[in-house]
Amino acid sequence: xxxxxxxxxxxxxxxxxxxxxxxxxxxxxxxxxxxxxxxxxxxxxxxxxxxxxxxxxxxxxxxxxxxxxxxxxxxxxxxxxxxxxxxxxxxxxxxxxxxxxxxxxxxxxxxxxxxxxxxxxxxxxxxxxxxxxxxxxxxxxxxxxxxxxxxxxxxxxxxxxxxxxxxxxxxxxxxxxxxxxxxxxxxxxxxxxxxxxxxxxxxxxxxxxxxxxxxxxxxxxxxxxxxxxxxxxxxxxxxxxxxxxxxxxxxxxxxxxxxxxxxxxxxxxxxxxxxxxxxxxxxxxxxxxxxxxxxxxxxxxxxxxxxxxxxxxxxxxxxxxxxxxxxxxxxxxxxxxxxxxxxxxxxxxxxxxxxxxxxxxxxxxxxxxxxxxxxxxxxxxxxxxxxxxxxxxxxxxxxxxxxxxxxxxxxxxxxxxxxxxxxxxxxxxxxxxxxxxxxxxxxxxxxxxxxxxxxxxxxxxxxxxxxxxxxxxxxxxxxxxxxxxxxxxxxxxxxxxxxxxxxxxxxxxxxxxxxxxxxxxxxxxxxxxxxxxxxxxxxxxxxxxxxxxxxxxxxxxxxxxxxxxxxxxxxxxxxxxxxxxxxxxxxxxxxxxxxxxxxxxxxxxxxxxxxxxxxxxxxxxxxxxxxxxxxxxxxxxxxxxxxxxxxxxxxxxxxxxxxxxxxxxxxxxxxxxxxxxxxxxxxxxxxxxxxxxxxxxxxxxxxxxxxx
Numbered sequence: 001x002x003x004x005x006x007x008x009x010x011x012x013x014x015x016x017x018x019x020x021x022x023x024x025x026x027x028x029x030x031x032x033x034x035x036x037x038x039x040x041x042x043x044x045x046x047x048x049x050x051x052x053x054x055x056x057x058x059x060x061x062x063x064x065x066x067x068x069x070x071x072x073x074x075x076x077x078x079x080x081x082x083x084x085x086x087x088x089x090x091x092x093x094x095x096x097x098x099x100x101x102x103x104x105x106x107x108x109x110x111x112x113x114x115x116x117x118x119x120x121x122x123x124x125x126x127x128x129x130x131x132x133x134x135x136x137x138x139x140x141x142x143x144x145x146x147x148x149x150x151x152x153x154x155x156x157x158x159x160x161x162x163x164x165x166x167x168x169x170x171x172x173x174x175x176x177x178x179x180x181x182x183x184x185x186x187x188x189x190x191x192x193x194x195x196x197x198x199x200x201x202x203x204x205x206x207x208x209x210x211x212x213x214x215x216x217x218x219x220x221x222x223x224x225x226x227x228x229x230x231x232x233x234x235x236x237x238x239x240x241x242x243x244x245x246x247x248x249x250x251x252x253x254x255x256x257x258x259x260x261x262x263x264x265x266x267x268x269x270x271x272x273x274x275x276x277x278x279x280x281x282x283x284x285x286x287x288x289x290x291x292x293x294x295x296x297x298x299x300x301x302x303x304x305x306x307x308x309x310x311x312x313x314x315x316x317x318x319x320x321x322x323x324x325x326x327x328x329x330x331x332x333x334x335x336x337x338x339x340x341x342x343x344x345x346x347x348x349x350x351x352x353x354x355x356x357x358x359x360x361x362x363x364x365x366x367x368x369x370x371x372x373x374x375x376x377x378x379x380x381x382x383x384x385x386x387x388x389x390x391x392x393x394x395x396x397x398x399x400x401x402x403x404x405x406x407x408x409x410x411x412x413x414x415x416x417x418x419x420x421x422x423x424x425x426x427x428x429x430x431x432x433x434x435x436x437x438x439x440x441x442x443x444x445x446x447x448x449x450x451x452x453x454x455x456x457x458x459x460x461x462x463x464x465x466x467x468x469x470x471x472x473x474x475x476x477x478x479x480x481x482x483x484x485x486x487x488x489x490x491x492x493x494x495x496x497x498x499x500x501x502x503x504x505x506x507x508x509x510x511x512x513x514x515x516x517x518x519x520x521x522x523x524x525x526x527x528x529x530x531x532x533x534x535x536x537x538x539x540x541x542x543x544x545x546x547x548x549x550x551x552x553x554x555x556x557x558x559x560x561x562x563x564x565x566x567x568x569x570x571x572x573x574x575x576x577x578x579x580x581x582x583x584x585x586x587x588x589x590x591x592x593x594x595x596x597x598x599x600x601x602x603x604x605x606x607x608x609x610x611x612x613x614x615x616x617x618x619x620x621x622x623x624x625x626x627x628x629x630x631x632x633x634x635x636x637x638x639x640x641x642x643x644x645x646x647x648x649x650x651x652x653x654x655x656x657x658x659x660x661x662x663x664x665x666x667x668x669x670x671x672x673x674x675x676x677x678x679x680x681x682x683x684x685x686x687x688x689x690x691x692x693x694x695x696x697x698x699x700x701x702x703x704x705x706x707x708x
Contacts, residue, residue, distance in 0.1 A: 007054060007127050014043055016126030026117030029243045030056055033117050055120055055128070059252055063236035067255045070233070071161070071262065078258045079160035087173040090162050094177060099156035101181040101207065103265030106190050107151040107257050109245035114146040132241070135403065135430070141244070142189075144196045144298065145408040150244045151254075153261035157269070161258040165249075171198035181205040183268035185223045185260070187287075188418065191294040201291065209267040211286050211419045215279045216271060218422065218594030227263050230270055235259060278587030282632070285586055286419045289635040292642035293416050296652040300411030301433065301707075302663070304449040305402065311444060312398045315390055322387040330380025341367050341384075348379050373540045397437060397444070404431045416655065418635070423627035424588050426634070426655055434656050448707035455666045457650075458702045459678040461633070461658040461686070466493040466522060467698070468629045471690040472585070473568040481564050488694035494518045500561025501554070521558040527623045528569045531555060573621040577614075582621045584628035585689045592616045629689060634658060637685035644681050650674050661707060675701050 007015075018025070023036030025044075032051055034041040044051065059067075071078065081087050094102070118138045121129040132138065140146040148166070154177060155161040164174055178200050184190050187208040194200040213220055217229055224237045239256040275283070327334050332344045345365050349357060358366040369385070376382045404412050412431065420427025428434045437444040450456045461467075470483030480488075486496035491507050497518035498510045520542040524534050535551035546554075559566040576582040581589040595615030602612055611617070638655060645652075649670070654661040660678065664671050679699045686698060702708065 011047065011050070011054075012126035014040060014047075014126070015122055016124070018044060019122050019124075019126065025055070025120040025122070027055055027120055028117040029246060032056075032120075057238045057240075057242040059236050059238055059256070063238075064252045064255070067236065067252070067259050070235070070259060071255060074262050074266075075158065076155055076161045076258065076262050078163055078254055080163045080165065080254055082165045082168045084169055084173050087164055087169045090164075091174045091176055094154065094156055094162070095180070097156060097159075099180060101157070101183045101265065101268055102177060103153075103155040103157070103261040103263070103268065104182045104184045104190060105153045105257065105260040105264060106149050106193055107153075107244045108141050108147045108193070109150040109243075110140045110147045114140050115245065116140075143406065143408075143413075144192050145406055145413075148197055149193050151249075151257050153257050155258070155261045155265050157265050161261055163254055163258055171200060175200055178202045179204050181207065183207045183209055183264045185226070185264050185267070186210045187290050188294050188297065188416075191290055192298055195291075195294055196298055206287050206290050207268050207271075207283075208287055208290060208418065209264055209271060212267075212271045212275075212283050214419055214422065214424075215283060215588070216274055218591060220417070220420070223260060223263065226267055230267065235263070278583070278589065282424070282584070282586050282588035285632050285635050285639075286424070288639045289418060292638040292652060293418055295642065296638075296654065297413055297416060299651040299653045299663070300406065300409055300413040301448055301653050301661075302411050302451055303405060304447055305405070307449065308402065308447040311447060312394070315394050315398065319387070319390045319394060322383065322390055326380065326383040326387050329383045333380050333384050338367065344380060345378075370536065370540055374536055376544065393437060393441065396435075397431075401431055414654070419631070421627075421631075422590060423624050424584065424631035424635075425627055425657075426631070428656075433654055436656075445708050446706045450663055450666075450705050453666050454663050455671060455703055455705060456707045457662045457664045457671065457674065457678070458707060459660045459662075459675075459682060460700050460702075461630075461637075461682065462697055462700050463487075463493045464630050464633065464658045464686075465526065465626050467686075467693065468585075468633075468690070469526060469565065469568075469626050471693050472572075472625055472629070473564050474692070476568050476572060477564060481568075482562055483565070484694060487696060490696040492697075493522060497522050497558065497561065501557050517554075521554065525555060525558050526565075526626065528573070528619045528621075529555075569622050572625070573618045576621045577611075577616050577618075580614075582624045584625050584632055586629070586632045588628050588632070590620070590624050590628075630658060633685050633689055634660075636688055637682045640681040640685055641678060644677050645674070648674060648677075664703075671703055675703070 015025075018034070018037055018040035021037040021040060023034065023040055026033045026035070030052065032044075032048055032055060034044045079090070081090060119133055119136070121132055123129050134142070150166060152164040152166060152174065153161060154164070154174075175198070178194060179202070181204045182202060184206065185208070187206050187210075191202060191206065194202060209226070210220060210223075213226055213229075221229060222237075224235055227233050227235050236256070239253055242253060244253070271283075323334065330344055332340050342365055345357070345367070346354065349365075354365070358371060360366060369388070372381050372385055376385060401412075404414070406413050412433075414428050414433045415430050417427045417429070419425070426434070448456070466483055467487055470481045470487060473481035474484050483493065483496070486493060491499075492515075494515045495507045495510050495518070498514040499505065499507065501518055501521070502510070502514055504510055504514075520534075520538055524537045529537060531548075531552045534555050535546070535548050538546045538551050538554075572582075577592070580593065581591045583589045592615035595617065597612050597615070599613060602609060606612070634655060637660065638652070641660065642652065649665050651663045652660070653663055660682070662674070662678075664674050678701065682699045683695050686693060686695065
């Protein structure tokens with residue numbers, strides 16, 4: 001919807017009254033539906049023509065002229081095709097030109113059986129909300145199981161931009177086009193359509209110009225933002241939410257659709273000109289995993305709703321008990337109001353404690369979760385944190401999780417952003433499977449149950465980040481790091497650290513308590529955590545009663561045991577500061593200038609002033625190579641696994657950090673073969689980046705009826 005349209009005051013007041021009285025507004029194609037309060041609905045209906053202009057996606061004459069002008073400057077006239085024979089002829093013409101790459105974009109329409117009015121969200125003042133719903137009916141156009149491709153736009157960098165209307169054209173008419181290199185923005189979206197709807201698996205190189213933007217600008221923008229960043233052109237995007245299911249598409253819709261394909265080509269061209277060999281190498285790894293990711297999203301994660309509802313009831317009982325405990329300990333806090341928490345803290349803290357307690361800019365006591373966790377010994381704070389933790393589980397993974405179940409497949413089809421994080425790690429949303437409760441809530445994953453006759457196979461890289469840092473150190477110093485030596489000997493990294501902390505020489509002499517004590521050292525100090533940060537980390541997550549002196553002593557013993565790690569962290573960090581970037585094993589770089597702050601926004605007396613001027617972050621300097629190299633290993637693993645499992649009855653359904661999840665047949669022989677393939681390909685991916693690395697106990701596998 002347009003961000004530039006303004007609402008007359010009387011219209012906003014009327015919409016505000018309608019909403020306040022429980023009324024709703026939906027759009028259906030080019031019409032509006034007013035439901036709820038009959039009185040306000042009647043008045044709104046009288047002004048429907050005016051409201052349609054405010055609510056229904058459209059472009060102004062100036063915006064339409066801009067799109068047409070951009071197409072003219074690109075010398076890309078649109079050629080709209082509805083005839084199958086013409087489609088085949090045009091496809092042949094494109095192929096005969098031997099294009100370097102094809103700019104590609106799709107527009108989708110909701111299948112007739114799933115078409116329904118889309119809710120319009122308003123602000124409290126009766127104006128149009130900036131963020132409109134993207135789930136439910138509004139999200140159907142993004143779901144390959146509830147929608148289909150209406151238009152396929154193709155531009156070869158010169159000549160017409162071809163627009164194929166897939167209502168009358170068959171995929172077989174244009175199938176040859178997908179054997180060529182393709183430049184696509186958010187390529188997984190289009191590739192899912194090709195696989196699911198057309199049965200086409202692109203065989204040429206796919207360039208995802210969205211993920212490539214990380215390498216040139218340190219961000220993953222929308223297509224409109226990418227065009228603004230690269231060419232200082234603001235393109236209208238209001239037609240993105242228009243109704244592509246209308247029988248007769250407007251000229252403006254067709255031109256808008258064509259422009260997306262044209263800019264995909266231009267962004268690819270710009271990136272190819274700006275990339276060096278390291279950028280090409282890093283982006284190739286991300287692009288190669290597109291097919292596997294598309295299949296993973298299409299397959300989806302199975303979920304047992306009965307088990308999930310039972311889990312919700314258990315959490316609700318836990319919440320009731322936690323609420324009662326808080327009410328008994330600190331009744332003022334059950335309101336959940338920030339002002340009541342401030343009042344409570346003032347009542348339980350002494351004058352000296354209040355003076356020492358951190359303050360906000362406005363002078364109020366800081367109430368962040370971490371600071372409350374560090375001070376949970378004060379009355380009521382333990383109970384408050386427990387209540388909040390359960391509330392978060394209910395809000396995030398309770399009934400809300402069920403909203404993500406696809407009505408067609410009965411599964412959860414999360415989206416996995418390739419290189420969604422700045423390091424290159426996958427990120428996940430709708431829902432975020434990477435944040436599913438684990439640890440103390442480990443049984444939660446029982447809700448993800450394999451269908452009848454199937455099992456869930458989980459393959460996990462064991463202690464991959466510690467292995468990666470061991471390899472990075474070895475390459476940096478030119479000899480085997482202490483961590484590499486431990487892994488080569490088959491010693492668990494936490495046991496190895498416990499040996500160095502305790503002075504014990506044999507792994508079998510290390511107690512479980514000593515191993516547990518080593519864990520926070522490996523997790524916290526791997527990324528250059530200082531004394532204060534490590535002290536707070538221990539208190540919050542592992543050792544609430546530890547003293548600052550004890551934390552400092554533990555940190556000192558750790559680095560005394562791993563002097564090469566301390567050396568690498570310091571030297572590599574300083575080198576990356578001089579170079580202007582930090583980098584992964586495959587060359588994915590993070591340039592400090594992307595985070596640089598202007599001098600006018602900084603105080604010269606503030607800590608790390610000069611670092612902030614150039615954007616340098618010492619902790620991220622060592623975090624990026626470890627996290628990013630681990631991400632590259634996982635991307636290569638998924639690519640190799642997808643290729644190796646062709647012909648096997650095995651479906652990729654998720655990747656969570658360093659774990660790959662599949663659904664396999666409940667057959668011991670078949671699952672054993674698939675397990676061997678998983679172990680082999682994951683090991684091969686690791687060795688691609690670190691050829692000299694030890695691989696003893698590298699991959700651990702679990703097989704069962706649930707994802708556990």
